[in-house]
Amino acid sequence: METTPDKIEELVTGIAQRAREASFTLATLTDAQKNAALLTLADLLEEHTAALLTENSKDLAAAHALDLAGPMVERLTFTPERIAKMAQGVREVAALEDPVGAVLETIERPNGLLIEKVRVPIGVVGIIFESRPNVTIDCAVLCLKSGNAAILRGGKEAFHTNTALAGLIAQALEKNGISDGAVQIIPTTDRWALNALLKLDDLVHCIIPRGGESLIRFVAENSRIPVIKHYTGVCSVYVDKAADADLAESIVVNAKTQRVSVCNAAENLFVHKDVASTLLPRLAKALAEKNVELRVDPVADSFLKDVDTVPATEDDFYAEFLDYILAVKVVDSLEDGIANINKYGSGHSDAIVTTDEAAAKKFFAGVDSATVYWNASTRFTDGFEFGFGAEIGISTDRLHARGPMGLRELCTYKFVITGTGQVR
Amino acid sequence: METTPDKIEELVTGIAQRAREASFTLATLTDAQKNAALLTLADLLEEHTAALLTENSKDLAAAHALDLAGPMVERLTFTPERIAKMAQGVREVAALEDPVGAVLETIERPNGLLIEKVRVPIGVVGIIFESRPNVTIDCAVLCLKSGNAAILRGGKEAFHTNTALAGLIAQALEKNGISDGAVQIIPTTDRWALNALLKLDDLVHCIIPRGGESLIRFVAENSRIPVIKHYTGVCSVYVDKAADADLAESIVVNAKTQRVSVCNAAENLFVHKDVASTLLPRLAKALAEKNVELRVDPVADSFLKDVDTVPATEDDFYAEFLDYILAVKVVDSLEDGIANINKYGSGHSDAIVTTDEAAAKKFFAGVDSATVYWNASTRFTDGFEFGFGAEIGISTDRLHARGPMGLRELCTYKFVITGTGQVR
Numbered sequence: 001m002e003t004t005p006d007k008i009e010e011l012v013t014g015i016a017q018r019a020r021e022a023s024f025t026l027a028t029l030t031d032a033q034k035n036a037a038l039l040t041l042a043d044l045l046e047e048h049t050a051a052l053l054t055e056n057s058k059d060l061a062a063a064h065a066l067d068l069a070g071p072m073v074e075r076l077t078f079t080p081e082r083i084a085k086m087a088q089g090v091r092e093v094a095a096l097e098d099p100v101g102a103v104l105e106t107i108e109r110p111n112g113l114l115i116e117k118v119r120v121p122i123g124v125v126g127i128i129f130e131s132r133p134n135v136t137i138d139c140a141v142l143c144l145k146s147g148n149a150a151i152l153r154g155g156k157e158a159f160h161t162n163t164a165l166a167g168l169i170a171q172a173l174e175k176n177g178i179s180d181g182a183v184q185i186i187p188t189t190d191r192w193a194l195n196a197l198l199k200l201d202d203l204v205h206c207i208i209p210r211g212g213e214s215l216i217r218f219v220a221e222n223s224r225i226p227v228i229k230h231y232t233g234v235c236s237v238y239v240d241k242a243a244d245a246d247l248a249e250s251i252v253v254n255a256k257t258q259r260v261s262v263c264n265a266a267e268n269l270f271v272h273k274d275v276a277s278t279l280l281p282r283l284a285k286a287l288a289e290k291n292v293e294l295r296v297d298p299v300a301d302s303f304l305k306d307v308d309t310v311p312a313t314e315d316d317f318y319a320e321f322l323d324y325i326l327a328v329k330v331v332d333s334l335e336d337g338i339a340n341i342n343k344y345g346s347g348h349s350d351a352i353v354t355t356d357e358a359a360a361k362k363f364f365a366g367v368d369s370a371t372v373y374w375n376a377s378t379r380f381t382d383g384f385e386f387g388f389g390a391e392i393g394i395s396t397d398r399l400h401a402r403g404p405m406g407l408r409e410l411c412t413y414k415f416v417i418t419g420t421g422q423v424r
Numbered sequence: 425m426e427t428t429p430d431k432i433e434e435l436v437t438g439i440a441q442r443a444r445e446a447s448f449t450l451a452t453l454t455d456a457q458k459n460a461a462l463l464t465l466a467d468l469l470e471e472h473t474a475a476l477l478t479e480n481s482k483d484l485a486a487a488h489a490l491d492l493a494g495p496m497v498e499r500l501t502f503t504p505e506r507i508a509k510m511a512q513g514v515r516e517v518a519a520l521e522d523p524v525g526a527v528l529e530t531i532e533r534p535n536g537l538l539i540e541k542v543r544v545p546i547g548v549v550g551i552i553f554e555s556r557p558n559v560t561i562d563c564a565v566l567c568l569k570s571g572n573a574a575i576l577r578g579g580k581e582a583f584h585t586n587t588a589l590a591g592l593i594a595q596a597l598e599k600n601g602i603s604d605g606a607v608q609i610i611p612t613t614d615r616w617a618l619n620a621l622l623k624l625d626d627l628v629h630c631i632i633p634r635g636g637e638s639l640i641r642f643v644a645e646n647s648r649i650p651v652i653k654h655y656t657g658v659c660s661v662y663v664d665k666a667a668d669a670d671l672a673e674s675i676v677v678n679a680k681t682q683r684v685s686v687c688n689a690a691e692n693l694f695v696h697k698d699v700a701s702t703l704l705p706r707l708a709k710a711l712a713e714k715n716v717e718l719r720v721d722p723v724a725d726s727f728l729k730d731v732d733t734v735p736a737t738e739d740d741f742y743a744e745f746l747d748y749i750l751a752v753k754v755v756d757s758l759e760d761g762i763a764n765i766n767k768y769g770s771g772h773s774d775a776i777v778t779t780d781e782a783a784a785k786k787f788f789a790g791v792d793s794a795t796v797y798w799n800a801s802t803r804f805t806d807g808f809e810f811g812f813g814a815e816i817g818i819s820t821d822r823l824h825a826r827g828p829m830g831l832r833e834l835c836t837y838k839f840v841i842t843g844t845g846q847v848r
Binding site: 023024027028107109113115118122123201205206220221224226227228244246247250251254255258342360364365366368369370371372373374375376377379380381385386387397398399400402403412413414415416417418419420421422423424 | 447448452531533537539542546547625629630644645650652670671675678679682766784788789790792793794795796798799800803804809811821822823824826827837840841842844845846847848
């Protein structure tokens with residue numbers, strides 16, 4: 001493997017050039033051509049289960065030798081079931097509607113020009129991710145279906161598994177007459193490769209980092225290429241004075257505890273002061289039954305004398321706990337609730353529980369988040385739950401894609417203009 | 425004025441914080457509220473024509489003292505007519521449809537969740553521009569109409585003019601009860617202010633640099649905030665073997681010569697070899713009448729023995745001449761024409777002249793540009809010509825906005841979800 005920065009830069013530039021070259025053809029493939037390659041890949045994954053497990057076991061041995069944390073090893077581990085599920089996922093993406101070629105808007109101008117805004121692939125997409133090797137297949141498949149050339153850069157913990165997956169992807173492309181530049185995995189985990197990739201703004205059109213905050217921050221600060229960031233979520237539930245008590249309980253408990261390790265789980269609870277005395281004790285009891293630690297402000301504490309609580313610090317309201325912990329505050333009004341969410345939240349997903357439609361509309365307009373809910377759990381922010389059929393992530397950016405990002409969000413548009421000799 | 429980097433950083437951070445604060449209210453203003461402020465501004469511009477001319481004359485005196493280039497001084501110069509035109513432009517933006525609040529998509533899920541994708545302002549937009557002070561008003565007005573808080577950073581050549589315009593904008597906001605954080609001009613031309621602004625990714629959501637390539641490149645390389653770039657254009661006309669000769673002549677001449685200094689003017693001409701002998705001499709004659717210098721490849725030259733030409737270098741095909749110069753090459757096929765455009769062009773605007781619909785469709789699919797034309801001049805790539813009513817620029821990026829960027833492209837979306845107690 002190449003080792004000097006110069007050699008690695010040359011290697012990565014070559015990969016990006018092949019991707020760019022492939023992108024021109026990819027943009028013109030029919031849905032049937034793309035699906036054929038996807039179905040071949042699904043079959044290959046199943047046929048090569050044993051080989052994939054062998055390569056994966058090398059990564060697992062290295063992980064154990066390095067004493068990696070349990071959850072990291074868990075994410076890294078392949079099983080026959082996980083491989084079968086991955087193959088099934090590939091078939092499901094093949095079955096989705098081709099996003100490319102749809103006419104999004106038609107403008108007929110007085111001078112007779114017909115302007116059509118047509119959905120097209122972005123071009124070359126670079127995806128930087130960490131340990132989970134199934135992300136390799138997810139990203140390859142979503143990019144191929146949306147007509148993009150993909151450059152994938154996985155974590156070093158999954159190097160052997162990713163290399164094996166790359167081999168199967170290459171086979172699937174070759175068997176279906178698609179350039180091997182369509183999906184490429186950077187065959188080195190050297191940090192220089194990432195630095196080199198992020199400078200290639202002439203060849204690569206979009207970078208999607210998936211992983212921890214430090215990875216995303218590094219990419220955002222060092223990339224000349226536009227980045228779509230997928231930061232984690234500090235989500236809130238606001239219980240309004242006009243909240244239905246049963247709904248409040250089920251939504252708060254679900255948003256906090258149904259799965260604590262995900263970005264759309266609630267981390268903050270804001271309760272209107274008029275219902276704090278009746279609702280807070282009930283919510284606290286229900287959350288205690290799920291072993292949720294409550295970090296409460298002084299006013300909330302005054303309503304929770306019989307409950308074990310922890311005093312909240314200012315930092316607790318900014319925290320993404322990803323754990324059985326909830327920061328709780330009593331607010332003076334709907335406006336105060338909205339202001340708290342805009343101050344502490346990360347603009348991901350926030351919910352109001354209320355029977356008052358006017359309050360809900362104010363919340364919808366005032367909360368500056370990608371997804372705002374009225375009487376539903378924040379846990380629905382997800383490409384599958386939105387009916388997109390797939391997702392490459394949940395964007396916390398505002399440009400291009402916001403919230404769940406599916407096949408359509410992996411596309412841009414071009415203007416296709418038909419004239420009869422018009423000049424200015 | 426503040427002078428140390430620390431003080432300037434503090435100043436710029438304060439501006440961004442006020443902008444962020446203002447953005448929450450701006451997002452909820454009605455169209456009528458925004459239009460009232462715009463119409464006040466238009467009146468103020470007219471009422472203060474004399475004062476504006478006085479301030480502008482200070483910038484002009486400084487420009488003359490520095491011996492700035494003629495075109496730069498010309499762009500900097502205010503006249504009563506230009507001020508009246510600017511006021512009229514503000515009234516025209518007020519009359520446009522409010523882009524905010526439109527429901528772009530409605531998804532009803534099997535679980536009863538109603539998901540609406542609603543257009544909302546981006547939030548805080550930073551615009552960095554060079555000498556033309558009318559850009560200050562353009563950008564302020566487009567941001568206000570689209571509900572965005574604007575931070576404007578103009579060139580030092582227009583400092584007095586921009587400061588006077590900022591004063592009128594502040595008056596218009598105040599008279600209409602809108603926070604002065606809605607439109608702010610950075611009151612220093614120190615380079616540190618730009619550096620500081622580009623780091624504030626927690627407060628500013630989008631940066632739009634308008635100006636020369638070096639400015640845009642500096643911003644793109646130094647910004648942690650997503651940037652929408654407006655690079656200039658290397659546009660081409662491809663004359664197919666099935667081209668109508670009259671159409672080819674009028675489109676090539678118009679695309680090259682109607683206004684040579686703009687990004688959507690043609691810089692390259694590719695002619696199919698089958699029609700080179702008949703068409704090239706005719707096109708060359710028509711272009712010569714407009715004093716266009718032809719830089720030709722050897723094959724094209726062989727068809728132009730009776731015409732004054734210059735041998736083209738490889739660099740000529742990459743060049744944005746912005747002048748009466750055209751690079752000319754004979755190509756072997758439609759595919760070769762497409763490949764040449766994708767190689768040398770900047771992905772801005774490209775045209776095919778042909779009577780063959782199949783060739784046009786291949787060109788539409790194969791040319792990887794923001795705007796592709798069939799039998800029309802490239803000069804139509806423009807927000808006004810597209811019927812957007814206004815434009816903040818022409819994006820050469822692929823993410824978020826591609827091609828002409830109007831009020832809608834100054835918006836993002838949020839998902840607004842109505843439930844009846846749904847949990848996962």
